[in-house]
Amino acid sequence: MIDVSDLAYEYPSRRALDGVSLRVAPQTITALVGPNGAGKTTLLRCLAALAPPYAGTVTIDGLDTTAAPREIHARLGYLPDFFGLYDALSVRRCLTYAGWSHGIAPALTATAVETAARRVGLLDRLETPAGELSRGLRQRLAIGQAIVHEPKVLLLDEPAAGLDPQARRDLSTLLLALKDEGMTLVVSSHILSELEDYCSDMIIIEAGRIVGGKAIKVRDVERPRYMLELGTARSDLADFLKGAGIDVIEAGGFEIRSLDTMYLPGWRPATFNYWGTAVAR
Ligand code: ATP
Numbered sequence: 001m002i003d004v005s006d007l008a009y010e011y012p013s014r015r016a017l018d019g020v021s022l023r024v025a026p027q028t029i030t031a032l033v034g035p036n037g038a039g040k041t042t043l044l045r046c047l048a049a050l051a052p053p054y055a056g057t058v059t060i061d062g063l064d065t066t067a068a069p070r071e072i073h074a075r076l077g078y079l080p081d082f083f084g085l086y087d088a089l090s091v092r093r094c095l096t097y098a099g100w101s102h103g104i105a106p107a108l109t110a111t112a113v114e115t116a117a118r119r120v121g122l123l124d125r126l127e128t129p130a131g132e133l134s135r136g137l138r139q140r141l142a143i144g145q146a147i148v149h150e151p152k153v154l155l156l157d158e159p160a161a162g163l164d165p166q167a168r169r170d171l172s173t174l175l176l177a178l179k180d181e182g183m184t185l186v187v188s189s190h191i192l193s194e195l196e197d198y199c200s201d202m203i204i205i206e207a208g209r210i211v212g213g214k215a216i217k218v219r220d221v222e223r224p225r226y227m228l229e230l231g232t233a234r235s236d237l238a239d240f241l242k243g244a245g246i247d248v249i250e251a252g253g254f255e256i257r258s259l260d261t262m263y264l265p266g267w268r269p270a271t272f273n274y275w276g277t278a279v280a281r
Contacts, residue, residue: 007056077146087131102149136167
């Protein structure tokens with residue numbers, strides 16, 4: 001569905017992508033993982049036919065992004081990392097506006113809007129102004145705007161950023177449902193702990209180059225697993241747990257912030273009440 005071959009992209013002052021090649025199979029969810037400045041946003045913009053390659057090729061659904069950007073925009077939805085919503089407009093009007101922007105005929109727009117609202121779970125909020133939605137629901141509306149034209153491919157730049165654990169779980173459920181309905185998704189993130197909830201593949205990018213990738217095993221729901229919700233920030237928690245002989249499945253090597261989550265196999269919740277509450281999943 002997505003083919004990238006030897007892609008390079010340059011900003012005036014620096015080369016942001018260099019020799020990037022990758023392939024994304026249809027109806028999968030691929031995680032694009034890397035530290036700040038690695039090139040994730042630039043790569044997503046190249047995939048979305050918003051940034052023309054300096055060298056190499058990007059093909060989406062058989063179409064070259066340089067030769068056919070408009071056809072690709074019709075087949076693709078893109079959620080930028082900092083998306084904007086018209087706060088004064090209702091959910092219905094936001095989705096209608098997005099539908100018209102994507103060229104949906106006026107006679108078909110009402111149905112497209114209700115379908116998108118249903119897919120993102122906002123059918124009961126159609127008349128609510130976007131400015132009155134919670135952060136998680138705003139994220140859903142932004143995704144609704146990106147899928148109102150029924151794209152085959154959906155690109156999401158850090159969609160879980162700023163969401164609380166419950167909203168992140170809801171997001172995982174939504175992304176899996178979109179995949180099951182036939183979509184191909186690429187999701188950039190640095191919150192590694194959630195990726196195995198919904199991603200089938202992972203691509204690791206650093207300093208503009210692909211440095212790794214792997215198929216992610218679908219989470220085994222039978223395996224005992226606990227989620228730790230931190231009430232207080234503790235940047236050395238992962239090291240502390242490792243030192244105590246606890247097998248941390250994913251703490252990511254990133255700073256663990258308040259309310260971030262970690263997954264620990266076979267771990268007894270009572271041991272760590274010192275930091276907060278543990279929830280069995
Ligand atoms: P983050 O996780 O912080 O969003 P990222 O992995 O998405 O980072 P990019 O935003 O793609 O990384 O940036 C890749 C590199 O290109 C960085 O070194 C960044 O400083 C640089 N860059 C990004 N946008 C521009 C720009 N408009 N002009 C010049 N350099 C830029």
